Amino acid sequence: MSLTTTTGRGELALQPGYFSSSAFVKAFRDDITSLIHAYHDSYGKETQIQPFQLFKQLWVSLGWKWLHFSVPEDRARDAFLHTACRLFIERTVRTEAPFTRAVALYGLHTFFHTQPSGTLPLLRSIAYIPIPIDQHTSLLSLPGTLQTPYLVPLAPAARNILSQFGTEGIFLLIPSSECGPFKPRSLPYEVVLDDTITTQPPDLLKKKGRPSKRERSRRAKNAVENLEKWLQENPHQGSDSLTDPSKATAELYHLHKASLLDKVDESKNEGAMQSDESLALLDASKHVVQRLKAAEMFLSSDNSGSQTTTSSRVGIERMEQTLKKENRGGLLSLLGN
Known part of the structure; x- marks a missing residue:
């Protein structure tokens, strides 16, 4: 799969399919996990800063504020924005820990509301976040799960974010996740393989085209050497199978x-x-x-x-x-x- 294309001015631009491939999805999931772990480490140490304020400081210090400027082309940017929101939402489901769900909600809110405007050239933005109805119901119940003393400080910001999303009508409800409402249905949709990675030794890599006389001679020599080595390690099996190939069949018949x-x-x-x-x-x-x-x-x-x-x-x-x-x-x- 080609991940880039050439625009009219001769510049390279990412194809929309790149953002549903393993090359982007795996890397972005790892980045979200690293963001959650970094916030967890800072959350227990900073007691004077409000939880959401601490998250925004971490967002800036880790370089997430530059993320929107990495994809300027319209078609690719639309796929980038929807996939990024979808990957944040998948960390807010009930199967995740309440702390993880809260931090993922902080990240979804920050990513959506930091879409740049008034830039030259103008960068494309999205006005809605598609979300399956079952995940939306689960998300609304998130503040109620933050009940332990350690998690209680996270609840007010979670309530405010959900209230703001509801007031602005940001969430676009789509059928339940069991129906596969997203396109593509699952992520990653394409798996990108690195051509430089191989499990074979370098001297055994297949070369394109017809093998040369030197290559054929080398392969024949290796085959003879491997056969001689096997015969030395298995003298009895080798002599039986080579000098009298019917012996094994006869023994099996008698058995x-x-x-x-x-x-x-x-x-x-x-x-x-x-x-x-x-x-x-x-x-x-x-x-x-x-x-x-x-x-x-x-x-x-x-x-x-x-x-x-x-x-x-x-x-x-x-x-x-x-x-x-x-x-x-x-x-x-x-x-x-």
Whole structure:
């Protein structure tokens, strides 16, 4: 996502989408948190200054008074003002601590009422603060939550601010926050990734375009070195998988076969002459023999397959003899021996 655009005079200006992106939203949320912590540290030390007066001094000393002059372009400024007010309001909800809610309300009031006027060029300002109706109800109940001795001094300023907002008609009520009335619905809406940040080592970063001969040679050398290192660390696994790739498959087959036959033996030990498992194994063996006979008859009709048919008939006869012996494994007794 491009965060800037070029104006008619060749100057760079922030796009409105920047103020709903993580680049701005995360930074502004962190600034609000730092403002709340700084006020908390000063609030317990200054007993001679009124709470809201102390907040305004802190607002100026931390440089918040210059914030409005950072975005002069109209379209970007409108997005900036609405997003900033929205981020202040989100810290006034019931889930926040009463102290945090009060300081966020102080910040919302100060930010809104310090919008510059009479400047050249004229800076755009907003006349209303959109707020979901449920958050507005929660905000009106804020002074009632400041009841402890430590929080009581914050209540008068909170009441005056809410009364002033109500008298001036600053709040523009919108549907409940559950309906997602804001646009965008949630913040941040876009996530900006830093192209310079990567979890891979610098020598493994992918380069654009077709790799050079030198690069291909380096990759092949690294692959051989990694393979030799793995073979040294796993000599047995390496030799088995490279010299006899079927060994692992055969071992897995023997394991499953032994497990199946043990299951058949357990059923017989329980007193049944022929268990369900044993009958199922016998039926499956008979079905295999029948299918092979059908295939053998099909091949016998082809004169070119006489040698194949003869060997197939011998195999089928061996299977039938195995089934007549009624051993526990059926045709499995012929496999894997």
